[in-house]
Amino acid sequence: MELSPIESRVIGVEIQNLDLAKPLDRETVAAINDALNRYLVLVIRGQRLCDPDLLAFSRHLGELDPPGPNPYGEPFLKDFPEINVISNVVEQGRPIGNLGAGEAAWHADMTYIDVPPKAAVLYALEIPVDGAGDTYFASMFAAYDALPPDLKLEIDGKVTVHDASRNSAGMLRRGYTEVTDVRETRGALHPLVRTDPRSGRKALFLGRRHNSYVTGMPVEDSENLLDRLWTHATQSGFTMRHRWRAGDVLIWNNPAVLHRRDPFDANSRRIMHRTQIKGVERIA
Numbered sequence: 540m541e542l543s544p545i546e547s548r549v550i551g552v553e554i555q556n557l558d559l560a561k562p563l564d565r566e567t568v569a570a571i572n573d574a575l576n577r578y579l580v581l582v583i584r585g586q587r588l589c590d591p592d593l594l595a596f597s598r599h600l601g602e603l604d605p606p607g608p609n610p611y612g613e614p615f616l617k618d619f620p621e622i623n624v625i626s627n628v629v630e631q632g633r634p635i636g637n638l639g640a641g642e643a644a645w646h647a648d649m650t651y652i653d654v655p656p657k658a659a660v661l662y663a664l665e666i667p668v669d670g671a672g673d674t675y676f677a678s679m680f681a682a683y684d685a686l687p688p689d690l691k692l693e694i695d696g697k698v699t700v701h702d703a704s705r706n707s708a709g710m711l712r713r714g715y716t717e718v719t720d721v722r723e724t725r726g727a728l729h730p731l732v733r734t735d736p737r738s739g740r741k742a743l744f745l746g747r748r749h750n751s752y753v754t755g756m757p758v759e760d761s762e763n764l765l766d767r768l769w770t771h772a773t774q775s776g777f778t779m780r781h782r783w784r785a786g787d788v789l790i791w792n793n794p795a796v797l798h799r800r801d802p803f804d805a806n807s808r809r810i811m812h813r814t815q816i817k818g819v820e821r822i823a
């Protein structure tokens with residue numbers, strides 16, 4: 540496999556000459572993991588994967604983490620419950636996947652649990668003909684590095700609650716009710732600043748903005764601080780944009796990035812299959 544740069548200078552790399560449908564040797568898996576730690580997002584184009592191929596490849600990266608509860612209460616692929624389907628397509632009156640065609644707001648995956656997934660693998664099967672529905676990633680290392688020193692001091696040691704009630708398309712998950720006071724948000728508690736256990740480098744750890752709350756602060760102060768951090772962290776200088784083609788595989792280092800997706804024409808078809816790799820340590 541070979542690495543080649545993409546447009547962004549702070550995040551992302553393209554991997555070429557790699558066929559994910561073939562068995563991978565230990566050196567190649569180590570090189571993929573190294574690239575994921577270094578560049579945070581890997582772009583691998585031109586793949587042809589059936590679901591068992593996607594699962595076999597994903598298992599090279601670690602134990603799989605099944606998708607969180609979806610709004611419909613059962614796996615989208617009954618034979619492959621570890622795969623999440625991201626799609627706007629509706630068949631026989633029933634959505635075949637999550638998130639619809641709207642914008643998916645900036646978020647990291649499943650940070651509402653104590654040990655969020657360490658990576659996600661997203662494989663594009665069908666993409667709208669106009670290519671819309673781009674996905675963006677922001678490096679939380681770059682965002683932390685660029686914080687003003689007084690803000691770094693202010694957030695040091697602070698903890699936030701990461702809301703579990705809604706998915707990134709804003710849909711209420713089964714078993715949850717509307718949060719009316721952020722001090723009552725249900726979800727995991729994590730430090731606002733994370734230290735990468737391998738490199739010792741610090742990163743912001745924001746999860747998702749909706750219903751987030753900095754514990755122990757007056758609500759208004761928490762809202763102001765979070766607004767300031769989110770505006771800073773999602774600036775274009777820390778981001779990359781991916782324009783999808785069918786056959787693309789994207790892998791991201793989940794705790795180290797935020798991602799979001801553009802809306803696209805609801806009458807077009809966009810189908811992606813996605814796996815997640817279990818995290819191995821708490822965020823600290």
Ligand code: SIN
Pocket residue numbers: 625638643661672673674707798799800811
């Ligand atoms: C996601 O948030 O995992 C979905 C990204 C996408 O649909 O491009």
